[in-house]
Amino acid sequence: MSMKNISRAASTLTKEAGDISSVFPSLSGRKAPPLPPRYSQLKKTLIQGNEEAVTASWHRLLSSLKGEIAEVRRKGNKVVAEVEYSDIQNGSVPQSFLDSIRHRGVGIVRGVLPRSYALELKQKAIEYIDANKSRVKAFPPDSPAVYELYWSPSQTLARGHPNMLRTQSFLTTLWHSSDPKSEISTTYPLSYADRLRIRQPGDAKFALGPHTDGGSVERWEDPTYSKVYQKILDGQWEKYDPYDARYRLDANMDMYNGGGACSMFRLFQGWLAMSSTGPGEGTLKVCPLLRHASAYHILRPFFNPETNELNLDSSEFPGSVQAAAQEYNTETHPQLELQDTMLSIPKVEPGDYVAWHCDTIHAVDAEHKGKGDSSVLYIPACALTRSNLNALKRQRESASVLSPPPDFPGAGSEGEKNYAGKVDWSSNFIEPAAKRAMGFPGQSFQILPNMSEGEQDVIREGNRVLFGL
Numbered sequence: 528m529s530m531k532n533i534s535r536a537a538s539t540l541t542k543e544a545g546d547i548s549s550v551f552p553s554l555s556g557r558k559a560p561p562l563p564p565r566y567s568q569l570k571k572t573l574i575q576g577n578e579e580a581v582t583a584s585w586h587r588l589l590s591s592l593k594g595e596i597a598e599v600r601r602k603g604n605k606v607v608a609e610v611e612y613s614d615i616q617n618g619s620v621p622q623s624f625l626d627s628i629r630h631r632g633v634g635i636v637r638g639v640l641p642r643s644y645a646l647e648l649k650q651k652a653i654e655y656i657d658a659n660k661s662r663v664k665a666f667p668p669d670s671p672a673v674y675e676l677y678w679s680p681s682q683t684l685a686r687g688h689p690n691m692l693r694t695q696s697f698l699t700t701l702w703h704s705s706d707p708k709s710e711i712s713t714t715y716p717l718s719y720a721d722r723l724r725i726r727q728p729g730d731a732k733f734a735l736g737p738h739t740d741g742g743s744v745e746r747w748e749d750p751t752y753s754k755v756y757q758k759i760l761d762g763q764w765e766k767y768d769p770y771d772a773r774y775r776l777d778a779n780m781d782m783y784n785g786g787g788a789c790s791m792f793r794l795f796q797g798w799l800a801m802s803s804t805g806p807g808e809g810t811l812k813v814c815p816l817l818r819h820a821s822a823y824h825i826l827r828p829f830f831n832p833e834t835n836e837l838n839l840d841s842s843e844f845p846g847s848v849q850a851a852a853q854e855y856n857t858e859t860h861p862q863l864e865l866q867d868t869m870l871s872i873p874k875v876e877p878g879d880y881v882a883w884h885c886d887t888i889h890a891v892d893a894e895h896k897g898k899g900d901s902s903v904l905y906i907p908a909c910a911l912t913r914s915n916l917n918a919l920k921r922q923r924e925s926a927s928v929l930s931p932p933p934d935f936p937g938a939g940s941e942g943e944k945n946y947a948g949k950v951d952w953s954s955n956f957i958e959p960a961a962k963r964a965m966g967f968p969g970q971s972f973q974i975l976p977n978m979s980e981g982e983q984d985v986i987r988e989g990n991r992v993l994f995g996l
Contacts (some may be wrong), residue, residue, distance in 0.1 A: 559848040562744065566842040569747060570829055573760055574839075580762030582837060585826050588764050589835070589862055592819050596864050599815060604806065604870045606815050609635045612690060612880075615697045629701060629770060632817030632884035635875065639690050640799065645877035649801035649902050652681040652723060658947040664937075672726040672733040675936065678929045678943050679723070683950045685799055685904050686718045687961020691880070695908040698882050699794045702910070704773045710985035711772055712911040715972050717919050718964040719791050720932045721905035724798075726809040726895050735891040736854060737814065737865055739824070740796065741789055742780035743853035744844055746825065752778035756825045764822035769884060776912050781934075785850035790934055791918040793907035796889075797882040801902040806871030808897030811881060814868045814888035821886050823863055824853070832861050855888055863888075882908060911972070911985055916992045923966040923993075927952065966993045 574581045599606060608627035614620045615636065628634035640648075656663055656674060665671030676682065685691060695716035704711060726733055745752050753760065754774040758767040772794070781788035804810045814820050828844040829837055845859035857865055869890055872881060883889055895901055909915055921933045929949055930942040943949050952967060959970040971994055972986045990996040 559851070562842045562844060562847070562849070564842050566744070566748075566844060567840055570839045573747060573753065574829060577760070577762055578837060581760070581826065581829065582762075584759075584762040584764050585830055585835065588819065588822050588826065591765075592816070592823065592862060595816050595819050596868055599868050599870065604873050606631055607633055607635060607813070607870070607872055609637060609873070612636055612638045612694065615694060616690075620697070625701070628882075630817065631815040632769065632887040633813045633815055633872070634882055635873065636694050636880040636882065637876075638878055639694050639880040640685070640688060640878040642877045645799065645801050648681040648685055648904070649725070649877070652676075652679055652801075652902075652904075653725065655679045655681065655946070655948050656725075659943075662946065667732040670727065670730060670732060672730055673722055673724045675931065676723055676943065677720040677932055677935070678926060678950050680948065680950050682720070682723060682904055683957065683961075686720070686906055687958055687964060689958065689960065691799070691906065692716055692960060692964060694880055695795075698797075698908045699910045702770045702772045702794050704776075704981075705768070705771050706773045706981075707979060708981045709773055709776060710913055710981045710988070711776060712972075712978070712982045712985050712989075714975065714978070714982070715911050715986075715989075716964060717791070717909045717911055717915055717966070718961070719789075719793060719907050719909050720922060720926065721907065722935075723904050724902060725801075726901040728809075728895055728897055728899065730809060731894040733809075733891060734893040736856060737812075737869055737888050737890045738855065739853045739886055739888055741793070741885050742782070742785075743847040743851060744849055745778070745780050745782050746853075747828070747844065749779040749782060752780065756821070759822045759825045764818075764826070767818060767822060769817050769821060769886060772910075772912075777914060783850035785852075788850070788852075788934060790921070791909050791915050792912060793885050793909050795882040795908040796885060796887075796905075797880060797907050798903035798905050800875040800879045800881065801877050801904065802900050803874070803876050804897065804899075804901045805874035807892055807894075808899075809892050809895030809901030810875070811872050811883075812869045812890040812892060813872060813883055814863065814865065815870065816863070816868060817884055817887055820863060820888055823860065824855075824886075824888075827860055880906075911989055913985060913988060916966075916985075916989050919966040920992055926965060926967075968994055971996055 608624045610620055610624040664675040666673050699713035747753055751774055775792055781790055831838045846854040925932045929944045931937045963970045971990045974983050974986055
């Protein structure tokens with residue numbers, strides 16, 4: 528398909544205009560509406576006939592959780608594993624890093640991009656914002672930190688950099704599928720367009736609290752999505768595998784057209800640092816209890832945390848709202864002890880990449896107490912799957928006319944179409960592999976020796992859906 532035809536296919540307005548506060552009730556200050564009564568029946572249906580096993584599992588979980596929390600208190604953010612990009616490049620990643628990121632759900636890859644280049648990207652982003660100041664939307668409006676920008680040259684270059692693509696491919700290979708026929712390829716990462724952040728010292732308005740993306744009520748309500756957590760719902764939380772992609776491939780993570788719901792399966796969320804930023808300086812906070820926190824999150828709606836007895840009559844799913852991200856606090860999820868388990872990540876330098884599992888609870892420092900800006904480009908790691916291909920095709924339509932991507936507020940609007948310094952997709956500075964990751968024509972996906980049948984099938988599908996081959 529030619530670029531011209533892609534432009535003609537660009538979608539009309541599909542999301543209301545807004546900013547990042549549209550996605551989080553706590554950030555916007557609006558009160559979330561209660562869930563309909565039918566959610567009480569959903570609870571009963573999900574564990575019907577399994578109530579005793581689930582109750583016993585809940586108590587085992589709480590006991591195990593105490594030990595995990597004690598370790599996190601003792602070690603602090605030293606539990607966050609780090610690896611050098613050169614180790615990924617040379618195939619010499621320590622087993623200790625692999626074990627840690629699988630257990631904790633978060634890791635830092637040092638030096639993915641050269642420091643000087645990351646700082647150059649930040650400077651170009653600032654110039655892009657300044658050149659289009661009257662048009663750019665940001666949150667908070669009076670003291671911008673998160674910009675509704677998706678197609679600046681800085682973002683485009685960083686997403687498609689060979690080192691970034693290699694890092695994403697490495698991270699996604701930590702996943703597997705319990706079904707050998709699953710159609711997923713981690714050989715060719717796909718690019719997901721997201722925002723950028725330049726947070727100034729002293730800011731306390733971008734106080735994004737603990738949350739997980741990828742839907743909220745969908746984790747229980749969508750029949751396929753709920754199968755991801757079937758071991759937990761069966762009363763066997765210890766057997767739950769957070770890195771099994773089998774049912775995530777077809778899960779509906781956006782049943783209510785949420786302002787920030789993600790239609791692409793992001794195996795890891797992540798961002799590229801463009802500043803030297805330490806704990807307390809407006810950085811990322813994570814809850815490094817991946818399996819335990821996920822099990823607690825899924826079981827929490829079924830229990831009263833004060834009595835630890837089943838509570839199936841209420842329609843409440845704590846922190847869950849239709850068309851919004853899943854949020855957490857010490858009242859809704861008390862036994863996670865978030866006041867102690869939400870850790871600021873270790874200090875990062877420009878060019879470092881931070882990745883966290885798609886179910887990891889994360890947040891942002893409530894106040895930026897540093898002396899310099901806290902700046903990142905949001906760049907997750909996405910594998911090649913059928914659902915991701917279809918999402919990428921829609922995103923490509925938005926990219927071709929520089930409209931906000933389908934998942935974001937204002938999707939289908941004019942976006943950056945008339946911005947000064949806008950990206951030129953036909954330019955030679957955009958690498959062929961980067962264009963392919965965006966779904967643009969020019970370089971197809973290749974079938975390599977030893978690929979599984981499922982991987983070969985999804986690669987063929989990718990070439991057909993995106994490139995008409």
